[in-house]
Amino acid sequence: MDFASILPDVIKVADEASERVLQIYQTDFKVSYKEDQSPITAADTAAHDIIVRGLRGISRDIPILSEEGREIPWEDRKHWSRFWLVDPIDGTKDFTQRTGEFTVNIALIEDGEPVLGVVTAPALKEAFWGAKGEGAYLRDRTGRAHRIQVAEPKRLKRVVASKNHLNAETREFIEKLGEHQLVQAGSSLKFCRIAQGHADIYPRLGPTSEWDTGAAHAVLLAAGGNVRKLDGTPLLYGKEHPLNPYFVAAGDWYF
Numbered sequence: 001m002d003f004a005s006i007l008p009d010v011i012k013v014a015d016e017a018s019e020r021v022l023q024i025y026q027t028d029f030k031v032s033y034k035e036d037q038s039p040i041t042a043a044d045t046a047a048h049d050i051i052v053r054g055l056r057g058i059s060r061d062i063p064i065l066s067e068e069g070r071e072i073p074w075e076d077r078k079h080w081s082r083f084w085l086v087d088p089i090d091g092t093k094d095f096t097q098r099t100g101e102f103t104v105n106i107a108l109i110e111d112g113e114p115v116l117g118v119v120t121a122p123a124l125k126e127a128f129w130g131a132k133g134e135g136a137y138l139r140d141r142t143g144r145a146h147r148i149q150v151a152e153p154k155r156l157k158r159v160v161a162s163k164n165h166l167n168a169e170t171r172e173f174i175e176k177l178g179e180h181q182l183v184q185a186g187s188s189l190k191f192c193r194i195a196q197g198h199a200d201i202y203p204r205l206g207p208t209s210e211w212d213t214g215a216a217h218a219v220l221l222a223a224g225g226n227v228r229k230l231d232g233t234p235l236l237y238g239k240e241h242p243l244n245p246y247f248v249a250a251g252d253w254y255f
């Protein structure tokens with residue numbers, strides 16, 4: 001598949017969803033709660049609909065797995081060698097708390113590997129994208145896009161961690177890194193901050209699902225980073241259960 005030729009179309013889909021999400025963000029939106037007690041708003045479902053329609057326009061043959069879509073039986077999914085993995089809004093808590101640190105996430109997975117990803121932060125007016133063999137890019141709030149790359153190794157490690165999920169295991173991991181400084185970022189922006197060289201390590205010793213990480217994982221890979229499980233093997237996608245194992249994201253030099 002020619003990633004360079006489909007990237008502009010995927011970015012366009014993410015931008016359309018982001019625009020709608022931002023409109024809803026600026027209203028007095030209502031918050032409901034799903035079965036697992038996680039929050040959901042009209043923005044999640046509106047973004048899901050726009051993304052599904054847009055991706056179908058890019059290719060009718062690639063199936064879509066979205067956090068806000070219907071559950072697709074493993075019997076069907078186990079035959080997928082390529083699929084879109086979508087989180088219409090990652091960081092819904094940040095959305096409802098109006099921190100601005102939420103993202104729209106679209107990934108393309110091939111044989112378990114995130115090979116293309118687009119992550120937008122509508123309220124911050126930032127968009128990140130990357131694909132295998134194509135490098136990673138940030139379009140900043142001025143509207144200009146430029147190539148991004150992970151930072152060189154330094155003694156002082158800038159650690160990004162979830163403010164909502166900073167548990168004892170994560171704290172212990174961070175202490176062992178030696179000289180460090182905590183950098184705050186919500187949702188999948190944690191991977192993106194590493195990809196652009198603003199942070200060095202993101203330990204996630206807590207739950208996430210595949211759709212929370214796929215797109216930003218692809219961006220980080222394209223920027224010279226990696227995401228590995230605690231046993232050192234790569235984090236993979238398309239499992240029967242969408243829950244990710246614990247992982248660490250960082251520049252390649254860390255592993």
Ligand SMILES: Nc1ncnc2c1ncn2[C@@H]1O[C@H](COP(=O)(O)O)[C@@H](OP(=O)(O)O)[C@H]1O
Nearest residue numbers: 089090091092093162164186187207208209212
């Ligand atoms: N118990 C749990 N099981 C699965 N995922 C969880 C979880 N607790 C938090 N998460 C995931 O962590 C994401 C938020 O991460 P962070 O705190 O780093 O911003 C949430 O994304 P959503 O907002 O898309 O639901 C959610 O998917």
Ligand SMILES: [Mg+2]
Nearest residue numbers: 087090091212
């Ligand atoms: Mg999510």
